[in-house]
Amino acid sequence: MVPKGWTPSQVGDIAKFSSGGTPSKQAAEYWGGTEPWISGKDLKTHYLETSIDGLTKAGFQAAKKAPKGSSLVLVRGMTLLKDFPVGYATREVAFNQDLKALVPAKNIDGLFLSFLLVAEKNKILQLVSTAGHGTGRLDTHSLQEYPVNIPPLPEQKKIAQILSTWDKAITITEQLLANSQQQKKALMQQLLTGKQRLLDNNGVRFSGEWKDVEIGKVLKEVKRPVDWDDAADYKLLSVKRRSEGVVLREVLKGTEILTKKMNIAQSGDFLISKMQIVHGAAGVVPDEFDGFHISDSYISLTPKDARKLDIHFFAWFAKQKLMYHKAFLCSYGVHIEKMTFNFKLFLKEKISVPASIEEQQKIAAVLSTADLEIAALQQKLDAFKQEKKALMQQLLTGKRRVKLN
Numbered sequence: 246m247v248p249k250g251w252t253p254s255q256v257g258d259i260a261k262f263s264s265g266g267t268p269s270k271q272a273a274e275y276w277g278g279t280e281p282w283i284s285g286k287d288l289k290t291h292y293l294e295t296s297i298d299g300l301t302k303a304g305f306q307a308a309k310k311a312p313k314g315s316s317l318v319l320v321r322g323m324t325l326l327k328d329f330p331v332g333y334a335t336r337e338v339a340f341n342q343d344l345k346a347l348v349p350a351k352n353i354d355g356l357f358l359s360f361l362l363v364a365e366k367n368k369i370l371q372l373v374s375t376a377g378h379g380t381g382r383l384d385t386h387s388l389q390e391y392p393v394n395i396p397p398l399p400e401q402k403k404i405a406q407i408l409s410t411w412d413k414a415i416t417i418t419e420q421l422l423a424n425s426q427q428q429k430k431a432l433m434q435q436l437l438t439g440k441q442r443l444l445d446n447n448g449v450r451f452s453g454e455w456k457d458v459e460i461g462k463v464l465k466e467v468k469r470p471v472d473w474d475d476a477a478d479y480k481l482l483s484v485k486r487r488s489e490g491v492v493l494r495e496v497l498k499g500t501e502i503l504t505k506k507m508n509i510a511q512s513g514d515f516l517i518s519k520m521q522i523v524h525g526a527a528g529v530v531p532d533e534f535d536g537f538h539i540s541d542s543y544i545s546l547t548p549k550d551a552r553k554l555d556i557h558f559f560a561w562f563a564k565q566k567l568m569y570h571k572a573f574l575c576s577y578g579v580h581i582e583k584m585t586f587n588f589k590l591f592l593k594e595k596i597s598v599p600a601s602i603e604e605q606q607k608i609a610a611v612l613s614t615a616d617l618e619i620a621a622l623q624q625k626l627d628a629f630k631q632e633k634k635a636l637m638q639q640l641l642t643g644k645r646r647v648k649l650n
């Protein structure tokens with residue numbers, strides 16, 4: 246059903262299609278400049294102003310170009326098998342032969358057109374066929390004949406303005422998130438090596454040398470075997486790679502589990518995956534997973550003396566590349582995915598820790614706070630993206646109409 250005041254049309258009627266190309270690679274004077282030459286890898290962002298591969302002014306002059314306000318879409322490439330990337334040219338850009346430039350007609354707002362194409366992504370993907378070598382191909386004629394409903398120009402501009410405002414909020418939040426992640430990384434490098442010292446509860450900066458200790462002198466393995474019951478539910482924990490934490494993998498009945506050998510994990514246990522430790526699969530069991538279960542392929546560690554080592558400090562310490570390297574040195578095998586972990590050797594490795602448990606706890610608390618800030622920004626970003634997606638579905642189909650001044 247066509248919304249009141251809107252006009253049924255086709256993409257080919259509201260935009261002129263033009264093809265791109267690649268300036269001669271033999272002409273060294275064409276390449277290495279700052280003029281944008283857009284290819285598929287640049288369509289990860291919607292607003293196109295710069296490119297990964299740049300042209301000189303001479304190269305730009307020789308290249309096929311799209312005017313400011315054009316929509317650039319991928320029509321050939323493996324990416325098309327799962328996505329339909331669309332970009333909006335915020336300036337005149339050159340572009341390659343895997344893309345088509347859609348130059349909007351006089352009564353069409355370019356930014357609106359780009360959003361409309363994004364909104365129709367899933368349906369347009371159904372037009373993609375597979376060419377040689379598993380490459381996706383979008384037939385130009387099929388795209389030109391694709392049906393769309395178009396509002397009057399003032400309404401197009403208003404819709405584009407609203408959606409671009411959401412894009413600005415998303416961009417700002419992405420920048421804040423990236424900054425917070427970078428700050429956390431810098432904090433880890435400073436705090437976990439003793440280069441930066443925090444203040445104690447009296448406002449005095451911690452001092453004194455850190456001490457080198459063998460892991461096996463401060464941590465011990467614990468096993469809490471399950472009293473097996475085939476009728477019981479077992480909440481199986483897993484540890485993600487790259488120090489991304491402990492997660493609930495699945496809940497299974499005892500009858501569904503072949504190997505009837507399981508241990509109970511408690512809040513504060515430090516879990517190591519014997520199979521994946523070289524990839525950073527280690528982390529602390531959070532409070533909400535207390536009493537859940539782990540298979541025999543996990544090692545559970547706790548401090549020998551909680552007055553000498555804070556387990557949350559150790560968990561942060563274990564996220565460093567240094568510890569990844571130690572785990573690798575304590576593993577053997579010919580393939581990185583099939584390494585065998587030598588736990589006894591790992592226990593002999595040394596780590597450098599603050600002598601004061603209070604300093605360890607302060608470091609863990611500061612880094613955990615940084616993590617919470619990042620999680621909050623990620624949640625905010627995800628919410629913005631979801632809200633924008635819902636708004637696009639409403640505004641670009643006419644289900645929700647905008648007020649014009």
